[in-house]
Amino acid sequence: MAKHLTWIKRFAFALLYIGIWATVSPAQGFCPQRIAYIEENALSKLTLPTMRQIYQDLGCSSKFIALPGRRALSSFNQGQIDAEAFRLTLVEEKYQRPFLRSHHPVLQLYSYLWVAPDYKETDQRPFGYVKGILWQEGYAKGKRFSAFHNTTNLLKAYNSGKIAGFLASGTAIRLKTEKNVLSPPPIAFQQVHSAPLYHYTQEGYRKFIMLFDQHIEKHKPFAEISEKMQVPAEKSRLITN
Structure with a gap:
């Protein structure tokens, strides 16, 4: 009888354990x-x-x-x-x-081709885009663009004059301009994407x-x-x- 009660207790504990995890698992x-x-x-x-x-x-x-x-x-x-x-x-x-x-x-998302204020159509410098951002990859394909691994490197290239402009969203560049990160502040040359x-x-x-x-x-x-x-x-x- 004692063994039978012990078995029942173990079974009840097992049910309680399962019940606890049954309530946790769906939440997880x-x-x-x-x-x-x-x-x-x-x-x-x-x-x-x-x-x-x-x-x-x-x-x-x-x-x-x-x-x-x-x-x-x-x-x-x-x-x-x-x-x-x-x-x-x-x-x-x-x-x-x-x-x-x-x-x-x-x-x-509203995205633009941004250019330096002194940009001329005769400018031979490439534009920049970031790898892995699909709309940028699609727009840059077959055009005079150089790829960068991230936005930080892209903007460094712009600030140093290595590229004539770049692709980026309106919000991103508005924030960078407000923080004086970009020199000179670029101009939104053309809206190239909205989605x-x-x-x-x-x-x-x-x-x-x-x-x-x-x-x-x-x-x-x-x-x-x-x-x-x-x-x-x-x-x-x-x-x-």
Whole structure:
């Protein structure tokens, strides 16, 4: 009888243990744990505090990891990260795993070709772009552009006069100009790209994406940033060579 009671106690303890973990596991599975964002990127730095706050509001204590654009993509494809803070829909043809995209865009990206104030069409210097930023790679292909590993190196090349201009979002350059990082301050020569940026996760986070969308729709946390995204451009012609 004593042995029988001992067995019952052990069985009850096992059920309690399973019950505890049954309540914990769904909560853990709800949250993407590792979220990538593009390193040395002004827009990432600007939006990251807001993205962190959204995750906290949804009950997630996730880790945000800075990676180069291409590394973030390969890490997503290898299952090493669970989400990307924001990407253009261009990324979808690069994903090799099932994914989920937020229904509502995080931001509307307005991007420009920026040039030095003394730029002339006879200028033989190349323009610059950052590897791994898909819209920049697409625009620069076949044109007189040099590739850089990150925005920091790109802007150093501009400041030293090695490039005549570069591709970047309006918000990024507005922030750099306000901080006197760029000398001389560049001119928005032409708007070359406009598209929504979405939050992406691996396939298993459908409930999270649903609540993420509800939060975005209700609180509009990126509204103030979005208002600063667009700037007037000087020209309307394409740079074709």
